[in-house]
Amino acid sequence: MKKEVLFMMDSLTCGGAEKSMVSLLPLLDYDKVNVTLLLFARGGVFEMYVPDQVKIVKLCLPSDIKMKMSLLRYSFQIRKNKFIGKKEHLAETYWKCVEDSLPNYKDSFDVAIAYQQGFPSYYVANKIVAKKKIAWVNADLQKAGYSSVFNSKIYGKYDNVVGVSDAVSEFLVSQKYVEDESKVVTVYDILNTELIRSMSKADGFTDDFDGIRLLTVGRMVPPKAYDLAVMAAEELKTRGYKFRWSFVGDGSDRPMVEKMIVDRRLEGYVELLGEKPNPYPYMAACDIYVQTSRFEGFGLTVTEARLLGKAEVCTNFPAAYNQIVDGENGIICEMDPKSIADKIEMLMTNKELKEHLETTVQKEVNNTAETESAKVRTMLS
Numbered sequence: 001m002k003k004e005v006l007f008m009m010d011s012l013t014c015g016g017a018e019k020s021m022v023s024l025l026p027l028l029d030y031d032k033v034n035v036t037l038l039l040f041a042r043g044g045v046f047e048m049y050v051p052d053q054v055k056i057v058k059l060c061l062p063s064d065i066k067m068k069m070s071l072l073r074y075s076f077q078i079r080k081n082k083f084i085g086k087k088e089h090l091a092e093t094y095w096k097c098v099e100d101s102l103p104n105y106k107d108s109f110d111v112a113i114a115y116q117q118g119f120p121s122y123y124v125a126n127k128i129v130a131k132k133k134i135a136w137v138n139a140d141l142q143k144a145g146y147s148s149v150f151n152s153k154i155y156g157k158y159d160n161v162v163g164v165s166d167a168v169s170e171f172l173v174s175q176k177y178v179e180d181e182s183k184v185v186t187v188y189d190i191l192n193t194e195l196i197r198s199m200s201k202a203d204g205f206t207d208d209f210d211g212i213r214l215l216t217v218g219r220m221v222p223p224k225a226y227d228l229a230v231m232a233a234e235e236l237k238t239r240g241y242k243f244r245w246s247f248v249g250d251g252s253d254r255p256m257v258e259k260m261i262v263d264r265r266l267e268g269y270v271e272l273l274g275e276k277p278n279p280y281p282y283m284a285a286c287d288i289y290v291q292t293s294r295f296e297g298f299g300l301t302v303t304e305a306r307l308l309g310k311a312e313v314c315t316n317f318p319a320a321y322n323q324i325v326d327g328e329n330g331i332i333c334e335m336d337p338k339s340i341a342d343k344i345e346m347l348m349t350n351k352e353l354k355e356h357l358e359t360t361v362q363k364e365v366n367n368t369a370e371t372e373s374a375k376v377r378t379m380l381s
Contacts, residue, residue, distance in 0.1 A: 004108075007021065007113045017138045026192070136187075139297040155172075155177060201281070213285065214290055214344065215248065227257070248274075296319050303366065314332055
């Protein structure tokens with residue numbers, strides 16, 4: 001008899017966790033499992049990559065007076081927290097306000113997996129009936145603003161807690177987000193190598209710019225630190241380089257980024273391409289890939305750029321060292337505009353170093369589709 005397996009996420013919009021999800025799903029053995037994907041919101045661009053065997057379901061919240069009162073309480077609590085200076089992640093605030101208004105999910109499962117921290121983890125822990133529960137963590141919870149006191153109680157209800165990098169797994173234990181170290185498992189984000197290389201052959205840049213192309217891919221949100229990228233671009237412009245830095249992604253920080261570009265007179269130097277379901281043609285065509293994040297759980301785009309043979313500059317968030325040996329297969333810099341600009345300049349001017357990095361990454365073999373999916377299948381058995 002097939003096992004009934006549930007995965008839960010907020011949505012399948014563009015993002016590393018979402019991309020990892022749609023890379024994992026095709027690798028499951030559907031002769032052995034029936035899979036339901038429960039989403040808080042539908043319509044994400046990555047839904048098109050979900051296998052036909054997977055049943056996609058939208059979580060429908062109650063519409064009764066109790067739920068409406070809970071949502072009003074949430075709205076009030078956000079304002080109150082801001083007024084008194086209480087720092088609390090919005091997902092925690094939301095859950096504390098609505099938990100009592102949410103009934104248990106109608107179906108039960110053999111295995112239930114919360115594939116993101118925050119609401120999916122809280123919902124699976126408290127509202128899903130399953131014989132086994134697994135939680136995925138793909139971010140630095142402390143820097144993202146999640147409380148260790150609150151979340152340790154949540155993760156205590158899980159059989160396993162998965163970190164997407166060694167740094168995340170070690171952090172979960174050292175910072176007391178998970179009390180029982182034996183529960184923690186590391187499963188790296190999965191990449192479908194053949195699919196990415198195939199998708200990279202589609203149309204990308206359409207202009208005839210003949211300078212140095214820089215590229216950054218990711219949601220425009222504070223952890224991705226696009227402000228540092230814009231300030232680094234200003235530094236490179238001051239130094240007289242001919243370049244165009246393209247940002248692929250969208251999000252809450254876009255108005256701030258647009259204003260910074262205008263204020264620093266970087267039109268023509270920095271361009272915003274918006275959200276792209278397929279960023280790989282742009283990666284394949286750039287000269288240098290740059291990741292300016294303040295923190296990452298893993299840094300999937302860093303891996304993807306290397307997969308496409310790119311020399312890259314990456315800020316020194318802990319998980320970067322899971323992937324990059326500085327000077328061998330990439331360049332690691334400090335989290336400040338001058339350091340980012342210095343390292344980009346190094347690759348602009350040192351042809352031998354750039355070629356060395358490109359040659360090295362072209363020899364790398366990414367076998368996460370085999371190794372990491374095998375770990376997941378073991379947990380599902």
